[in-house]
Amino acid sequence: MAIIQNAEINDDQEAQSEEALQREQTNERLSQEPGKTLLSVNQVERIFQVGGRSLHVLKGIQMEVKQQQLVMLKGRSGSGKTTLLNCLGGLDTPSKGEIIFNGKPFSTKSDDERTLVRRRDMGFIFQAFALMPLLSAWENVELSLRMAGTPRSQWKERVEECLTLVGLEKRMHHRPFELSGGEQQRVAIAKAIAHKPILLLADEPTAELDTAMSAQVMAVFQNIIRTENVSICMTTHDLTILEVADHVYEMVDGKFI
Numbered sequence: 001m002a003i004i005q006n007a008e009i010n011d012d013q014e015a016q017s018e019e020a021l022q023r024e025q026t027n028e029r030l031s032q033e034p035g036k037t038l039l040s041v042n043q044v045e046r047i048f049q050v051g052g053r054s055l056h057v058l059k060g061i062q063m064e065v066k067q068q069q070l071v072m073l074k075g076r077s078g079s080g081k082t083t084l085l086n087c088l089g090g091l092d093t094p095s096k097g098e099i100i101f102n103g104k105p106f107s108t109k110s111d112d113e114r115t116l117v118r119r120r121d122m123g124f125i126f127q128a129f130a131l132m133p134l135l136s137a138w139e140n141v142e143l144s145l146r147m148a149g150t151p152r153s154q155w156k157e158r159v160e161e162c163l164t165l166v167g168l169e170k171r172m173h174h175r176p177f178e179l180s181g182g183e184q185q186r187v188a189i190a191k192a193i194a195h196k197p198i199l200l201l202a203d204e205p206t207a208e209l210d211t212a213m214s215a216q217v218m219a220v221f222q223n224i225i226r227t228e229n230v231s232i233c234m235t236t237h238d239l240t241i242l243e244v245a246d247h248v249y250e251m252v253d254g255k256f257i
């Protein structure tokens with residue numbers, strides 16, 4: 001398993017170094033302008049074919065995320081939040097409608113093109129912290145820079161910067177099992193922002209945490225929106241954190257109400 005993972009990392013590393021080079025050459029990224037639309041979703045539908053039947057999961061979603069906004073998607077289990085988040089991150093594509101990201105059509109790009117955009121401009125955070133268990137907080141964040149093709153000379157400074165931003169400067173060399181759930185989620189955030197994405201997508205990032213730890217994670221989100229110029233779109237069941245959102249979309253049975 002470890003050998004397979006390493007081989008994949010090497011392949012990924014090569015491909016992503018090329019990307020990093022291309023990125024520098026084309027300097028494609030748009031300048032940051034708070035309040036400008038970063039992501040817009042136009043009449044998106046997602047229909048799955050299951051056992052010969054059509055399952056209509058997203059039914060005409062219309063939404064936007066502006067630069068430096070914290071947007072929350074709330075809704076009951078099964079309402080379609082994860083399906084929508086997968087479409088926003090290009091892991092899935094709408095059956096109808098369109099998603100525009102950073103001023104360009106996104107959902108209509110090829111799989112390879114979406115992967116390039118995702119690796120460069122997006123970061124992902126999940127409910128279960130998705131850390132490598134045998135690596136320290138430092139090594140976990142460093143791995144993310146290695147995977148993104150960031151030049152080695154920048155790793156030390158950026159790892160320190162990201163772990164400090166999430167308030168873990170005193171825990172940099174701890175491994176996940178030596179950290180609380182909230183601290184592990186903050187390492188996952190440091191990992192997700194290390195390559196300087198412009199959009200963070202988070203699926204129930206506080207679901208495994210108690211109220212105090214959830215509040216810490218939300219404070220970190222608010223901090224990185226300002227300091228890293230990132231926008232965040234997250235799903236949640238937790239009504240107590242909705243008040244820190246700039247905008248809340250409530251999903252019921254595949255539609256916003």
Ligand SMILES: Nc1ncnc2c1ncn2[C@@H]1O[C@H](COP(=O)(O)OP(=O)(O)OP(=O)(O)O)[C@@H](O)[C@H]1O
Pocket residue numbers: 048049050055057075076077078079080081082083084
């Ligand atoms: N690949 C798929 N194929 C078929 N049906 C799917 C697929 N993905 C999701 N669904 C169905 O779509 C519906 C919405 O699922 P989704 O995971 O988006 O909901 P959710 O709001 O994120 O729920 P939860 O809060 O429990 O994660 C569910 O009925 C699910 O079974």
